[in-house]
Amino acid sequence: MSQPCDLTNNNISSIENGTFFNCDRLVHLYLNHVPLVSLHKESLKGLPRILDIVVIRAPDLCYIEPVLFDFTVAEYITITSDCLRNLSGRIFGPNSSFVGSIHIEFMPKLQEISRKIFDGISYLGKLRLRYTELTRLPKGLFDNTMIGSHMDLSRNRLEYLEDNFLESSPTLNGLFLYRNNLTHVSVDVFAGLKSLKTLLLFQNRLTEIPTLKHLPKLETL
Template identity: 60%
Template sequence: MSPTPGIPICLILILICYQAAALHKTICDDMCHCHDNEVDCSAQLGDLHDLHELTANIPNDTDTLDVSSNQIEFIGDAFYHLPVLQKLNVANNKIATQYGLPSSLTGLYGQNNKLTDIFGMFNNTTNLEIVDLTNNQISSIQNGTFFNCGRLVELTLSGNPLTQLYDGAFTGLSHLLKLYLRDVHLKSLHKESLKGLPRVLWEFVIRAPYLCYIEPGLFDFTTLSFSSISSDCLRNLSGRIFSAANNSYVGSIHIEFTPLQEISQNAFDGISSFFWTRPYKVFM
């Protein structure tokens, strides 16, 4: 009895359909929770396995993506082609190399990874508003790193072994309101290092145990609502800190230098509203 002619054709069609389905399989099918345009692949969800890499397709209409608390070491361009992605959380992974970011992105949360260099990473991110790269391995910020981040309002680089801010490191941040540099390794702060910051800033916080020198005229702000400067090394403030003359407003400034021994009489000249300082040890 000859085989039924239609059977091989059916099998071929089934195989083709199976292969097509596999090609269109997304990350939502077996490893992540997806709702509307939000994709949650965080390992904090108890029923998920830790991700080591992103091999499955991410839906193109994803606007919020969370792959935090996994074991991811490399991303590459997995996110670059997501046209409407706005919020990306890659915190608490092992990412050591740069990854592509789409121009639609407004918020990047990349705390607790192993990034060492971010120069060139933000060339395409014209819509970014918040960047948090706390606790990575970034040692320097080069001129032009944030050149295309004109909408950024909050930047956190705390917990990095930052030893150098190149001249113009913050060029392009024309709308920045909050800058956090807690627990960095800077030994000095110079005017050119802060070049590019807007003259109106809400918060500037730096905690640098090895900070031993602040260049006079460092802060060229007309408005600074809150500033906290802390070091275990700085012993004197020579010359005026704020270079903007007679039109500056400082809502509150905390100066917390354990070994501080001298503050020059004109250190805070030009400040029209100066609420309080809190040095540990001051001898005029």
């Protein structure tokens, strides 16, 4: 029988290598409001290949080593930190083929992410990458990952979007870009988004309405 692991509101500042070895029945991991400072690729080793929920809300977290997560399927992953400034390299291992939802949010110091951060995930249902200091997304960030239904990039400081940055996600229904610093959106930014129904751009710095010719199913703007 699968079991949760809830370590919320404990004074856990580190996770030793091997802590989760042989914990192949754990499907929920909650590390809410814990003083973790860093997470290394061996920290979560031993968790099962199929996970339901991983929640890491650690205000003091300032470092995540690449390839932290190595699973086949996960339904929901959240990472929140007040101190993290960059996410370098890929977080997900080569076996992470399907993820239902990823929330990387409420990170007031996050200024940089690697273009490889999502490499290893072939399908991601929903992405929330919001409430950060990001001013742009790395070129090719989503080239190897299909975003299935919704992407929320709101409440960052995005100034620029690459052309065709979501062309690998033709089934995307909702794209939320509100409360950023966009001044211009070129004609091909939304190329390939033939299923998009909702595009939210309010509270940016746009001086003209973007060209919407690539969005034949758009219903809400």
